Amino acid sequence: MDVLAFNKWDCSQIKVVDPGLQRYISTTPVIVPKTGARYAGRRFHKSKLFIVERLINRFMVSGHKSKEHFISSGHNTGKAANAYQTVLKAFELVEEKTKKNPVEVFVKALENAAPREEIITIEYGGARYPKAVECAPQRRIDVVLKLMTQGTYQKSFNKKKTASKALSEEIVAAFEMSNTSTAIAKKLELERQADSSR
Numbered sequence: 001m002d003v004l005a006f007n008k009w010d011c012s013q014i015k016v017v018d019p020g021l022q023r024y025i026s027t028t029p030v031i032v033p034k035t036g037a038r039y040a041g042r043r044f045h046k047s048k049l050f051i052v053e054r055l056i057n058r059f060m061v062s063g064h065k066s067k068e069h070f071i072s073s074g075h076n077t078g079k080a081a082n083a084y085q086t087v088l089k090a091f092e093l094v095e096e097k098t099k100k101n102p103v104e105v106f107v108k109a110l111e112n113a114a115p116r117e118e119i120i121t122i123e124y125g126g127a128r129y130p131k132a133v134e135c136a137p138q139r140r141i142d143v144v145l146k147l148m149t150q151g152t153y154q155k156s157f158n159k160k161k162t163a164s165k166a167l168s169e170e171i172v173a174a175f176e177m178s179n180t181s182t183a184i185a186k187k188l189e190l191e192r193q194a195d196s197s198r
Helices: 051-060 080-098 102-113 137-156 163-175 182-196
Strands: 117-124 127-134
Touching (some): 051 137, 080 102, 080 163, 102 137, 102 182, 137 163, 137 182
16 A cells, blocks of 8 residues: 555655756655654765655754844744644645645755755955855755745744745745745855856
8 A cells, every 4th residue: 555645645656857856855755754853963864754754844943044043933843743734734735726746846846946056155365255066966955945944934924824825835936936936036046146156
């Protein structure tokens, strides 16, 4: 018997098209997407986790932005059950909008929004220069999950919009390569900066 994501969606036909990301996006579903940090600290093991679980983990702790703790709208509680419910509702809304398997839509959105290049700062003789570097595949996934989560929080913090609705809109916008997605907008900006600092 096949295991379904959230006991609803079949993931057996989902293919990752980007060859650089194939080893780093796992579409093998589990009954309960919560390993409880069993693999924390093992270098590449998080890439073997079901990709939806990585989104849930990221949703619990959205991280920092400009060295300030990021706005959270009460979701940064570390409660996996809350994050699980938010992501489940978001996926249901994605299915409603696109009439497609939401896990497949999410995987395609990740591929579209993953940045290929980044900027690092090099200090040379007291002066600082920006330098374009290629982004490692595992980091590409980490960055896009962070951008999606932070974009969701920006759109739902102190607003009438719920986090699940904001997340579903973020995923659909990234899937459609729309600039309304925070992740897509940031990726294009990063790549433009990298291009100008060659």
